Structures are given as C-alpha cells and as structure tokens.
Amino acid sequence: MVESTDHPMTFQWAVDGKIPFSWVGRERQFSSVDVENMKRSSEGTTSRPRWEVVYVRVSGSLGQESSLATQDEELRATSTGEVVKVVRDRGSGPRKNRPGLNRVLAMDADGSVSVVRVTHEDRLARFGVGWLKRLFTVYGVTLEVLHPKKSGGRDELLEDFVSLVTTFAGRLYGMRSAKAHKRLLAETGQCSNGEQTA
Numbered sequence: 001m002v003e004s005t006d007h008p009m010t011f012q013w014a015v016d017g018k019i020p021f022s023w024v025g026r027e028r029q030f031s032s033v034d035v036e037n038m039k040r041s042s043e044g045t046t047s048r049p050r051w052e053v054v055y056v057r058v059s060g061s062l063g064q065e066s067s068l069a070t071q072d073e074e075l076r077a078t079s080t081g082e083v084v085k086v087v088r089d090r091g092s093g094p095r096k097n098r099p100g101l102n103r104v105l106a107m108d109a110d111g112s113v114s115v116v117r118v119t120h121e122d123r124l125a126r127f128g129v130g131w132l133k134r135l136f137t138v139y140g141v142t143l144e145v146l147h148p149k150k151s152g153g154r155d156e157l158l159e160d161f162v163s164l165v166t167t168f169a170g171r172l173y174g175m176r177s178a179k180a181h182k183r184l185l186a187e188t189g190q191c192s193n194g195e196q197t198a
Helices: 008-015 032-043 065-077 099-110 129-138 154-187 193-197
Strands: 022-024 027-031 051-058 082-090 115-118 142-145
Touching: 008 027, 008 032, 027 032, 032 129, 051 065, 051 099, 065 082, 065 115, 082 099, 099 129, 129 142
Parallel strands: 051 082, 051 115, 115 142
Antiparallel strands: 022 027
C-alpha cells in the first residue's frame, strides 16, 4: 500500500532523506509501513535521548590509523548528544560481512542508540546506503552524514564506476599477492607443490 505527498510532514521527511519514496509521474509515493514507522519514531523523538554511535572505517587491514583517528575526532567534535560507542571497521566498502557494521546494526535493533553518525556516506557502505537508511528508519534510528554528497547525475555515476573498478582491482591484486606468496613458500620448501596449485 502506498501513500502520496498530501501531508506536509511526509513531504518534509522526503526532502530530509528520512524516508524512501518513488516517483509516479510528478508525485512522490511512500510505503504506508515506512510512513507509520516514521510517525512512531517522530512521536518518540521528544522523550527519546540522543544516543549516538560513531562509525569509522578504513579499507585496508594495516596502517591508516591516522584516518580512523581523524574520522573519530571530527565526529566527536560535532556531537550534540551522548556518544555511546565508537565502532571501528577495517574492510572494503562493498564487503558484505563487516564486524563493525554488524555491531552497529545490532545496537540499532536493540534500541541502545538513536543516531548513527559517519563522516561520509561511503564510510558506511559503497552501495546500498539507501537500504541501510530504510532499515535504520524501521528501528527509529537516524543516519547523520557529516559531509553529505552534493554530486548527482553523471558525477554520481562516475563515482560508482570508480568504486567498482577500485574494488575489483583490489581483489585482483590480493589474488595475485596470495599466489606469489604461495610460490615463494614453495620455492623455499615451506609448502608442497600440491598446496601451491590448490
């Protein structure tokens, strides 16, 4: 079931990016489930404390400590509520299983936070941020991006393309590194030729 933009509050939620919608002609339409969830979460915002979880992420498994620290400091400095937890993740943005992101989702689900904060949208995920926002909305949690993207159209498409190329190049490089490592071990007699070809 869908609802149109007759209500000014629903329109404002759409403008603020708090609720997903689709265009039908010149009219925005919303899922009635999303609208009901937003009504419930907005009714509870006056009494619900502002509990923030700060999520910071870097792509590499080693180094980049300064990037994590910079994201952490910037988000803490602009906090307007209680920072309940700082969650750090190391892993590629398109990676589906990230321990830190899983912790954030669990905190959203159990009601221990009301706001998730990141410096940039791509720190949360390279793709599918809209789905995560929708899930947060169901739990009555708000996503705040300190530096929102201003690009659109061709620029956004180009960003997505570069992200995909970067991801696949990183995986290919990792595969080559693993093969080279196995070959080196085989040459030094630390693993058998059967393990090398496996």
